[in-house]
Amino acid sequence: MNIGEIAKRAGVSRSTVSYALSGKRPVSEDTRRRIQQVVDELGYRPSASARALANGRTSTIGLVFPPAGNHYTGMQLDFIGSVVEAAAAYDYDVLLSPSGVDSDRSFQRLLGERRVDGAILMEIRLADDRVDHLADLGFPSVAIGRTGDPEGGWWVGLDHTALVAACVHHLADLGHRKVAFVNRPEQLLHAGYESAHRGLDGFTKAAAERGLTVETYCCGDDAASGQACLEQILHDDPATTALVTLNEAALGGLYRGLSEAGRHVPRDFSVTGVVAGRWAETVTPQLTAADVPAAEMGRLAVELLVERLDHPDVAPRHHLLVPPISLRASTGPANSTSSDGSRPASGSLPG
Amino acid sequence: MNIGEIAKRAGVSRSTVSYALSGKRPVSEDTRRRIQQVVDELGYRPSASARALANGRTSTIGLVFPPAGNHYTGMQLDFIGSVVEAAAAYDYDVLLSPSGVDSDRSFQRLLGERRVDGAILMEIRLADDRVDHLADLGFPSVAIGRTGDPEGGWWVGLDHTALVAACVHHLADLGHRKVAFVNRPEQLLHAGYESAHRGLDGFTKAAAERGLTVETYCCGDDAASGQACLEQILHDDPATTALVTLNEAALGGLYRGLSEAGRHVPRDFSVTGVVAGRWAETVTPQLTAADVPAAEMGRLAVELLVERLDHPDVAPRHHLLVPPISLRASTGPANSTSSDGSRPASGSLPG
DNA sequence: CAGCAGAATCGAATCGGTTCGATGAAGCGC
DNA sequence: GCGCTTCATCGAACCGATTCGATTCTGCTG
Numbered sequence: 001m002n003i004g005e006i007a008k009r010a011g012v013s014r015s016t017v018s019y020a021l022s023g024k025r026p027v028s029e030d031t032r033r034r035i036q037q038v039v040d041e042l043g044y045r046p047s048a049s050a051r052a053l054a055n056g057r058t059s060t061i062g063l064v065f066p067p068a069g070n071h072y073t074g075m076q077l078d079f080i081g082s083v084v085e086a087a088a089a090y091d092y093d094v095l096l097s098p099s100g101v102d103s104d105r106s107f108q109r110l111l112g113e114r115r116v117d118g119a120i121l122m123e124i125r126l127a128d129d130r131v132d133h134l135a136d137l138g139f140p141s142v143a144i145g146r147t148g149d150p151e152g153g154w155w156v157g158l159d160h161t162a163l164v165a166a167c168v169h170h171l172a173d174l175g176h177r178k179v180a181f182v183n184r185p186e187q188l189l190h191a192g193y194e195s196a197h198r199g200l201d202g203f204t205k206a207a208a209e210r211g212l213t214v215e216t217y218c219c220g221d222d223a224a225s226g227q228a229c230l231e232q233i234l235h236d237d238p239a240t241t242a243l244v245t246l247n248e249a250a251l252g253g254l255y256r257g258l259s260e261a262g263r264h265v266p267r268d269f270s271v272t273g274v275v276a277g278r279w280a281e282t283v284t285p286q287l288t289a290a291d292v293p294a295a296e297m298g299r300l301a302v303e304l305l306v307e308r309l310d311h312p313d314v315a316p317r318h319h320l321l322v323p324p325i326s327l328r329a330s331t332g333p334a335n336s337t338s339s340d341g342s343r344p345a346s347g348s349l350p351g
Numbered sequence: 352m353n354i355g356e357i358a359k360r361a362g363v364s365r366s367t368v369s370y371a372l373s374g375k376r377p378v379s380e381d382t383r384r385r386i387q388q389v390v391d392e393l394g395y396r397p398s399a400s401a402r403a404l405a406n407g408r409t410s411t412i413g414l415v416f417p418p419a420g421n422h423y424t425g426m427q428l429d430f431i432g433s434v435v436e437a438a439a440a441y442d443y444d445v446l447l448s449p450s451g452v453d454s455d456r457s458f459q460r461l462l463g464e465r466r467v468d469g470a471i472l473m474e475i476r477l478a479d480d481r482v483d484h485l486a487d488l489g490f491p492s493v494a495i496g497r498t499g500d501p502e503g504g505w506w507v508g509l510d511h512t513a514l515v516a517a518c519v520h521h522l523a524d525l526g527h528r529k530v531a532f533v534n535r536p537e538q539l540l541h542a543g544y545e546s547a548h549r550g551l552d553g554f555t556k557a558a559a560e561r562g563l564t565v566e567t568y569c570c571g572d573d574a575a576s577g578q579a580c581l582e583q584i585l586h587d588d589p590a591t592t593a594l595v596t597l598n599e600a601a602l603g604g605l606y607r608g609l610s611e612a613g614r615h616v617p618r619d620f621s622v623t624g625v626v627a628g629r630w631a632e633t634v635t636p637q638l639t640a641a642d643v644p645a646a647e648m649g650r651l652a653v654e655l656l657v658e659r660l661d662h663p664d665v666a667p668r669h670h671l672l673v674p675p676i677s678l679r680a681s682t683g684p685a686n687s688t689s690s691d692g693s694r695p696a697s698g699s700l701p702g
Numbered sequence: 703c704a705g706c707a708g709a710a711t712c713g714a715a716t717c718g719g720t721t722c723g724a725t726g727a728a729g730c731g732c
Numbered sequence: 733g734c735g736c737t738t739c740a741t742c743g744a745a746c747c748g749a750t751t752c753g754a755t756t757c758t759g760c761t762g
Contacts, residue, residue: 002748013712018750025751028710045463049409050748052400053717060446060466067436077428084447088457093466094447095411096435106439112396115411115444223633252633259635282574282603284610353718364742369720376721379740401718404747 001044009042010035021046060093061305062116064107064130066123067098073221073248074279075294079122079144082298090306092117102129111139118305120144124155125192140312142305144297145194146320154308156300156319160195160246160274161202163290166325167244167272168206170288174242175334176270178213180233182226182245182254186218199246199274215240219250226253227260234261241334245273255283266332277326285329293323352395360393361386372397411444412656413467415458415481417451417474424572424599425630426645427473430495433649434471441657443468453480462490469656471495475506476543491663493656495648496545497671505659507651507670511546511597511625512553514641517676518595518623519557521639525593526685527621529564531584533577533596533605537569550597550625566591570601577604578611585612592685596624606634617683628677636680644674 007014012031019025020035027035038044052058063083065076084094095116099107100123107130110116117140121130124145134141135153143155150157164181171179181203183189189196200216207214215236219229229250233240234257245254254271263269265285277291300319307314358365363382370376371386378386389395403409414434416427435445446467450458451474458481461467468491472481475496485492486504494506501508515532522530532554534540540547551567558565566587570580580601584591585608596605605622614620616636628642651670658665 003750004748014749015713015751016711019711022750025711026709031710043463045459047404047748048460048464048466049400049403050717051464051750053398053404053719054748054750056717058400063447067439072428072432074425074428077423077425077431080428080431080447081423084449088449093457093460096414096431096445096447098435098439106444108396109399109444112394113399113402115399222629223637249633252635256635256637278573282600284603284607286574286607354720355718365719366721366743367741370741373720376741377739382740398718401747402720404749405718405720407747 001042003044003046006035006038006042006044009038058115058117059091060095060116061087061302062095062097062110062119064097064099064110064119064121066100075248075276075292076122078276078278078292078294079298082295083120083302086299086302090302092302092306099130102133111137118142118309120301120305124157124194126194126197127192140305140308142301142308144301146198146318147194150318152316154304154316154318156297156304157321158195158274158292158297159320159322160198161205162322163274163325164199164202164244164246165206166290167274168203168210168212170272170325170331171242171244171270171334172206172210172212174270174331176212176242177334178237178240178242179207180237180240180243181214181216182229182233182243182247182250182273183216183218184247185220185225189218195246195274203244213237219245219247221247221249223250223253223256226250226255227257228253230254230257230261234263241268242270242272242331245271245275247273248275248279251275251279251283251287266330270331270334272325272331280326280328283330288325288328288331290323290325293321297321352393354395354397357386357389357393357395360389409466409468410442411446411467412438412653413446413448413461413470415448415450415461415470415472417449426599426627426643429627429629429643429645430473430649433646434653437650437653441653443653443657450481453484462488469493469660471652471656475508475545477545477548478543491656491659493652493659495652497549497669498545501669503667505655505667505669507648507655508672509546509625509643509648510671510673511549512556513673514625514676515550515553515595515597516557517641518625519554519561519563521623521676521682522593522595522621522685523557523561523563525621525682527563527593528685529588529591529593530558531588531591531594532565532567533580533584533594533598533601533624534567534569535598536571536576540569546597546625554595564588570596570598572598572600574601574604574607577601577606578608579604581605581608581612585614592619593621593623593682596622596626598624599626599630602626602630602634602638617681621682621685623676623682631677631679634681639676639679639682641676642674644672648672 003014003017007017017035020027020032087094097106097110119141121141121143124143124147126148128147131143131147146155146157183200184196217229219225258265258269265271272288274292275287275289276294280287280289304317354365354368358368368386371378371383438445448457448461470492472492472494475494475498477499479498482494482498497506497508534551535547568580570576609616609620616622623639625641625643626638627645631638631640655668
């Protein structure tokens with residue numbers, strides 16, 4: 001059922017059918033109706049491949065994220081979901097590409113074979129050859145995250161430095177003096193993942209500013225690693241009374257470690273960090289944290305990309321988000337005795 | 352940089368370049384090398400659209416799942432990840448389509464515009480018009496889940512009936528007499544989601560078989576709903592000592608509800624159900640559950656689909672999985688006094 | 703009524719590949 | 733040296749749309 005078939009049945013030429021459907025040239029009301037009727041009867045829809053070949057646009061955007069390998073986090077899930085939904089609203093499909101680096105076969109397919117009009121990149125590294133490569137090519141893309149040199153780029157990012165610093169200040173304000181930092185896995189830190197680096201920076205600086213005693217850890221993206229990491233923390237310094245984490249997937253393990261060590265949260269130990277809100281609420285007590293607005297970020301990334309696709313020469317834009325810390329129930333004053341089990345009030349701190 | 356450019360530079364015809372690259376006809380070693388060199392120099396890759404138009408295959412499979420709307424579960428995340436990875440191994444890309452029903456615009460695009468060679472459907476309903484429609488069309492697809500009439504279809508499913516029944520028997524063996532069932536949201540049950548229906552069936556039958564007193568609940572896919580649901584359970588019958596759940600996203604809330612009601616798991620209350628293993632391990636105590644092998648299911652679905660694409664006339668196949676219950680730490684004997692806080696052994700029960 | 707503007711439609715080229723049948727050259731036996 | 737096979741390559745058609753320039757038809761003006 002191709003356009004020629006429609007044309008024949010409607011008694012017009014193929015080009016007239018095309019114009020009738022696209023509206024790019026006027027067609028008499030009469031023939032337009034006749035064509036539409038044939039189209040409806042046969043349930044005709046133009047072939048995406050043929051259309052893409054003819055006008056050079058695939059109406060597809062690529063979503064590039066590292067291969068699962070080990071584990072996906074809930075945050076990534078929220079990104080994917082919101083990107084797909086936002087893209088659908090603009091009539092774009094989303095093609096998934098599991099690529100961590102520029103040289104991946106899957107990444108080459110996306111670009112080299114021109115399968116997509118533009119791309120959204122996740123899990124950005126400070127030095128990211130994918131971002132550099134796309135920038136050199138002038139290929140329309142938007143990063144979810146910032147490289148080390150984000151100027152003049154298209155991205156939507158989270159200010160991990162400020163967010164983690166806010167967590168530290170929150171803990172310091174509560175009187176904590178010995179605080180641990182639980183980062184993403186060591187391998188990701190070494191690879192230069194921006195959240196791991198900027199988060200660590202924010203932690204170190206804010207802790208120094210407040211004169212805290214700190215230790216930093218890398219932790220695998222799963223519950224077992226979280227539990228092991230917490231044991232290590234208490235082993236290294238049993239007087240530690242709080243931690244800040246970026247590691248969503250390890251959160252359950254950290255909680256378990258605390259519970260097995262007999263430390264009650266938040267009476268004996270405070271936990272906070274940067275985590276997608278939906279996941280912060282699944283643990284008990286609910287996590288006081290900077291909620292990653294993953295859905296919003298995905299939506300913003302699509303909006304930027306669509307704008308870039310529609311107006312190829314518009315100047316680069318970005319969004320740097322600094323969500324406030326949501327006060328839930330996992331942090332409390334340090335040095336409180338077991339008799340002082342009072343809950344902090346719920347609410348929201350300006351970010 | 353198209354195939355004509357390569358042909359010109361290598362001093363051959365376009366068809367020779369095509370044959371040299373595809374190997375579908377012999378090409379002399381000499382010219383093959385010359386062509387390859389030009390290709391490498393220019394970094395040429397054939398256009399996916401043109402190739403798809405010419406040979407009718409897009410090398411893309413569609414992954415159809417309901418729109419996020421409210422929430423994704425961890426299980427879905429694992430499906431998506433494993434499907435993408437498995438597809439990449441067979442040189443297929445994955446196109447995401449957020450479609451719950453046959454009439455969705457996104458679903459129409461996938462099929463009508465021939466964007467994909469085949470499709471994998473998630474979140475199957477007992478009466479699923481998407482499945483029926485694709486079967487009528489003879490369009491290559493594989494369902495992750497079974498409809499009410501799975502005979503002669505292509506699918507990989509989980510035996511929710513047996514799984515939930517095994518959970519019930521496990522609890523009954525431990526001496527529990529009053530057990531609650533926490534299902535997926537009511538709206539999904541009404542829509543006919545297979546896991547919700549078959550799980551409920553398995554629960555009801557096994558409970559009757561063992562003469563248990565039961566109550567069943569629907570629960571929203573989030574922690575707050577889980578907590579509310581648990582309050583309702585204890586309100587309806589404070590003597591309830593165990594629950595079985597299919598609702599992964601509510602799990603954290605269920606635990607919180609128990610903890611706030613002062614019921615210790617597993618001493619006072621046992622929890623079990625059907626949940627992706629990775630998520631069962633994030634809660635404390637770790638959940639004794641039938642672990643959904645999401646990654647394996649995604650991989651199997653891709654394998655079935657690829658086989659179907661390669662051999663269009665092969666007879667329908669399927670995989671019905673019945674993973675064993677992993678004994679972790681969330682279930683224990685009923686009616687134990689608070690002095691009997693002994694932990695059950697870890698291990699695995701034959702499914 | 704010739705001439706012309708404007709609207710509606712058509713025909714052909716194009717996008718970038720694949721594939722089929724034809725052609726030419728080389729190698730071989732007799 | 734002729735005919736035959738085999739191998740390598742070429743040219744053209746085709747996939748199914750879009751798009752540009754040309755054409756036809758109508759109605760209006762002078």
